[in-house]
Amino acid sequence: MRHEPTRAEDALWQRIRNRRIGGAKFRRQHAVEGFIVDFVCIERRLIVEVDGDIHTLPDQQAYDQQRQALLESRGFRVLRFANADVLQSIEAVAEVIGETLAQ
Numbered sequence: 001m002r003h004e005p006t007r008a009e010d011a012l013w014q015r016i017r018n019r020r021i022g023g024a025k026f027r028r029q030h031a032v033e034g035f036i037v038d039f040v041c042i043e044r045r046l047i048v049e050v051d052g053d054i055h056t057l058p059d060q061q062a063y064d065q066q067r068q069a070l071l072e073s074r075g076f077r078v079l080r081f082a083n084a085d086v087l088q089s090i091e092a093v094a095e096v097i098g099e100t101l102a103q
Contacts, residue, residue, distance in 0.1 A: 048078075
């Protein structure tokens with residue numbers, strides 16, 4: 001488990017913590033099905049991942065797809081955002097999270 005969040009992860013945590021989106025309680029760097037996810041709302045079965053540049057590498061993309069398929073097979077929805085999207089358009093990211101929570 002990482003102890004130091006990235007700048008993007010910290011920015012998103014400040015935006016979603018304390019039930020700031022849709023009244024949902026998120027946890028960060030939490031174990032789900034044997035994986036550490038960036039953020040999870042257990043009650044609504046929503047995982048939010050913030051991806052850095054490493055996630056553009058082919059091997060990492062294949063791993064991410066397998067991991068996401070397993071999490072989805074266990075009933076979780078998974079949203080992925082690039083670091084740049086979070087840092088440049090955090091309100092748009094928050095809107096997508098809110099819309100997903102409302103579904």
